[in-house]
Amino acid sequence: MRKTIALLVFLIVGTSLVSAGRPYDEAAEATFEALKRGDYSILQPYLDDAMKVAFDEGKFRAFRDDLISKYGELKSYSFVKEGKISGFILGYYSFEFERANVTLRLVFREVNGEYLLSGIWIDGVNSKEAGIPLGVALFFPVLGGFLALFTFYMLGFRRVGVAEIILGIVLVAITLVIQPLIQNAPFLAAGIKSNSEVVAKGTIFVVFASIWLGFIAGFFQESLKYGFSKGKYLNEALFIGIGFGLGEAILVPALQAIQLATVGVTPNLTTALASMLERYLATLFHAGTTVVLAYSYKSGFGKKALLSLSTAHGIIDTFAAYYQFKPSTVVLAITYVLLLGVSLFLLRYGLPKVMEEREEDRIVW
Known part of the structure; x- marks a missing residue:
């Protein structure tokens, strides 16, 4: 009898301890309800003073809209x-969305006996959609670049300029180091460190941010290609451009893969196929612009062509940048259509000139 009573007491006490939950569960529940309903007022009372400034209503809405x-x-x-670090409690929660389970790391600290939210981070994403291994996904954009190279080969450009392709890849590496420093400088100066913070400032700010990012990319990349293609044979310029496209197809996805691996995102086949198409079109575009830049320099209107192509590039990349802030099928389609249209126009203009080029046409200073 005593054993039975002791067992019942143990079960009752144990059950009460489990049902008591964690001291920060109320703040976690408020986080869920706020994100579910899109109502910042539910969450605000559970934010500490620093978080109320860092995660105001605009940033909350941008964060939620992104998710x-x-x-x-x-x-x-x-x-x-649960975890603990430097006086903070880390609560890891799995938030189930329609297409993925997202692990959020909620950072709590005790203030006057109450646990308040002091930080919120995405710790991992497990997609519910059929995913593919990250290594396989990385193969698709690379394939897109090489399909573009094969396209030129089938068009009759059989003398592949390996040295020029390598030069183009090196130019991409230079771009990936320097260009982001220029693009991010004004945002960092304004204390903006993420896309969600840009989105939180409203559509007008997003538009101007996209224009800035797009035109910096356009003028930086076209100026770089112009500097290294002027005075070259047009066939050499063609393969510098192809190399630039291949460099993007290899290096950019590799950097993105590192970011995806960090947050545990599983790519899907649709995204991988889209990346292959994007890299294919981008390689055609870079080949076309580099040929036209080299030809225009030889023909005496290099700076005018540089300005025109940088502007066209800037417009295309403006849409691409806007898509990064606010993903939209329409914006993505516009980006691809512009990229395809400009590429075909440039190649139709430039490729016949490459085929007609004679050895003595090269400019030597």
């Missing part, structure tokens, strides 16, 4: 694990 646009509507959440 909803990528993963669908929020359905439920559950506790995963």
Whole structure:
């Protein structure tokens, strides 16, 4: 009898301890409800003073909109694990969206006996859609670049300029180091460190941010290609451009793969195929612009061509940048159509001139 009573007491006490939950569960529940309903007022009382400034209503809405646009509507959440660091409690929760389970790391600290939210981070994403291994996904954009190279080969450009392709890849590496420093400088000066913070400032700000990013990319890349293609044979310029496209197809996805691996995102086949198309078109574009830049320099209107092509490049990349802030099928389609149209125009103009070029046409200073 005593053993039975002791067992019952143990079960009752144990059950009460489990049902008591964690001291920060109320703040976690408020986070879920706020994200689900899109109501910042639910979450605000559970934010500490620093978080109220860092995560105001605009940034909350941008954060939520980004999650909803990528993963669908929020359905439920559950506790995963707990951690502690420097006086803060880390609560890991799995938030179930329509298309993915997103692990959020909620940072809590005790203020006057109450646990308030002091930080919120995306710790991992597990897609519900059929995914493909990251290594396989990385293969698709690279394939797109090489398909573009094969396209030129089939068009009759059989003398592949390996040295020029390598030069183009080197130019991409230079671009990836320097261009982001220029693009990000004004944002960092304004204390903006993420896309969600840009989106939080409203559509007008996003548009101007996209224009800035797009035109810096256009003028930087075209100026770089112009500097290294002027005075070259047009066939050499063609393969510098192809190399630039191949460099983007290899290096840019590699950097993106590192970011995806960090947050645990699983790519899907649709995204991989889109990246292959994008890299194919981009390689055609870079080949076309570099040929036209080299030809225009030889023909005496190099600076005018540089200005025109940098502007065209800037417009295309403006749409691409806007898509990064606010993903939209329409914006993506416009980007691809512009990229295809400009590429075909440039190649139709430039490729016949490459075929007609004679050895003595090269400019030597």
